[in-house]
Amino acid sequence: MDTVVDKVEVGIRDQVAYVRVQGRGTFKVGPSLKQFGASAIEQGCSRIVVEMKDCVGMDSTFMGILAGLSTVIRKTDGEVILFDLSEKNLFLLKMLGLLHLVRVDTSLPDASFPVLSGDPLATGGDKRQMTQDMITAHEDLIDAFPDNIVKFKDVLAYLKEDLKRTVVP
Numbered sequence: 001m002d003t004v005v006d007k008v009e010v011g012i013r014d015q016v017a018y019v020r021v022q023g024r025g026t027f028k029v030g031p032s033l034k035q036f037g038a039s040a041i042e043q044g045c046s047r048i049v050v051e052m053k054d055c056v057g058m059d060s061t062f063m064g065i066l067a068g069l070s071t072v073i074r075k076t077d078g079e080v081i082l083f084d085l086s087e088k089n090l091f092l093l094k095m096l097g098l099l100h101l102v103r104v105d106t107s108l109p110d111a112s113f114p115v116l117s118g119d120p121l122a123t124g125g126d127k128r129q130m131t132q133d134m135i136t137a138h139e140d141l142i143d144a145f146p147d148n149i150v151k152f153k154d155v156l157a158y159l160k161e162d163l164k165r166t167v168v169p
Helices: 027-042 060-074 087-095 127-144 148-165
Strands: 007-013 016-025 047-058 079-083 103-105
Touching: 007 027, 016 027, 016 060, 027 047, 027 060, 027 127, 047 060, 047 087, 060 079, 060 127, 060 148, 127 148
Parallel strands: 016 047, 047 079, 079 103
Antiparallel strands: 007 016
16 A cells, blocks of 8 residues: 655745645644744745645645745745646635635646755644644634634633643743
């Protein structure tokens, strides 16, 4: 049986940030993706292009991170572009009301997706930071589409309580 390896590769070329999602986009890579995106925007990237061809699913935190990055980059007239989405992933974005924040494309808007070298984004890390990023991601989902409060109010309550329980070293 084939096992899918979850990983996210990133790179920057010509003021465009590239992200390739393989396997599942989850909360485990959320802090690293958020940090990469914020750094790319600070460096002047006007687009974040996300290849989703090999992405088999996304959790709400991952989608919230994309929503947050999209909100930030739009302030500089930039955009987040998702391409090669499966029907399932497109449905997930529609269900959370995020299609007004990102551009969905069937093909790469530039010549070709660059070869991304180096290590994939780190997963896991500091529990406190991960929990805070999960809270922010879910708040971004609610900001993007207020109807999401019904879906995520209990998740937010749990995460905020979990954050209170997390001991600061």
